[in-house]
Amino acid sequence: MASVAVLGSGSWGTALSIVLADNGHDVRLWGRSEKQVEEINMEHQNSHYLKDITLPKSIVAYTDMEKAMSDVDAVLLVVPTKAMRTVLKQVVKYIQKPIPFIHASKGIEPETYLRVSEIIEDEVSAEFRSSVVVISGPSHAEEVSLRQPTTITSSSLDVTAAKYVQDLFMNNHFRVYTNPDLIGVEIGGALKNIIAIGAGMTHGLGYGDNAKAALMTRGLAEIGRLGVKLGANPLTFAGLSGLGDLIVTCTSIHSRNWRAGNMLGKGKSMDTVLSEMGMVVEGIRTTKAAYQLAKETKVEMPITNALYEVLFHDKSPEEAVKKLMGRVKKHEVEELKIEGFHFN
Template structure:
């Protein structure tokens, strides 16, 4: 297959390499011309994936038209808040026969759309059968070293999900298929909020009991919101829900957990974000999820407290106490 990966961050680069070794003809798009030149010259993504060689056969270009034209599959590895701007620049005539696959985990902050919804909004001539996503517990740092990993490829169209599945599956990257694209996307986006909460727990010096409570009740919370929005309940117990939440709450590679940890130690959100080279999607997603919970009239106490810590500078200890002293409930 002819496949293009848009976005040469850590995840985009990792997937481009994986797809190349799976026998596909791969193009990797990097929007900065100077960095694209450096990637072509050195064949190492020193900023986002140091130590991993990019095969010479992968075409690296800053030309978006060249990247999108005449491809079977286009993988969108651009951060969620920038993806609309990129997709708007692509001519429909170039992608009329392609399947678009989002690997970004977020909710667009102004429209409150998932990435697949946004793609259909921008490229309105495309069919929803041409849109898919990949999500699950899959840090680029580990996949790039061929650590055994399992994810989900989802599309409303069974054949599209199987096409994506077949393109990506390897001996170390197992891909399941699903038709619950909404649930897969919501699980991947909302778990970042819980990961920020778990990081706050770490930074504030609470223990494993507290973190386990946040994670478990976090799954219940994102499931409630997802079901109200039309997703299937079993999706949140799978790789794109519980699986992704576990790895994002526990891993040293998790940017969202790191943000929470630094805030739990007393640092300010703006200072933490400025110190990071990559995007922590959960910061914007927290605001979006709060709005969605209000829209669908769903109780989301953890999201509400994370929002207050991030945007209203509420003391993390006070936020934890407020969660613990809510009205008694059945589980």
């Protein structure tokens, strides 16, 4: 059995800790809040994030990074993208040997356009990381914590490392596939949050299933278009970390990105939405990064562009929809070929 430091005690970090503990691993869950850590250790609850869920007693929580990292076999990063560099700078102080760095965060860094695996490589020298692996796919923390059937992907440029992570997590209710397409898996996981904000917005505007289906379908086309441009395998976007994650994030009230979009569609301001959410909405920051990256790479992403205008330039959701619907006529099949989706 392995000793794993799980860095990030939010809903997803806690849910993944449950999976690891169920598999008999030594789990050290690190968080910033003394009150939260005490609740986890004494009451075996993390009530702010996973209400009414009893955590395995083998999960031990820490606010002390040095203790959490002491002689671990692997580290799992489950913190918001904007906090990733800060946390990594703490982590590197306490690594004594090369270990796998696993992450379950979904985002792109604005300005640099780096994926999370690239941020890890940027902050952690090769002498301290044996590999970088991402786990991604359709997976609400609330359902994982209830041991409901869930399937995700483990991806790394190091196939052996991807299989190691597969073995760490896989059990009867948590199935893990491997995929060597690290770019595609990370891009799919990050950009689906943008489309989920849009899906929530259509609901808040009172639109029905037609609008949602169109948004998701054309949203997937945008994700694939940018991903292929960056070197991803187009087939990845038809898999768990592409289409699968898009479906679950665009159709469920568990999705904080969907909930944020829904509130925006109902006319609430960005400040009000963020205040009421009380949690990081990763898709907002990713929208900015994807907008910048699309301009840089000259990739057409009309839905992302429209959402960027709503989120950062106070355009009304109604105006954004009108602009999208009034775009110049296109041919869907020819466009799909350009994006890399070749149907014979």
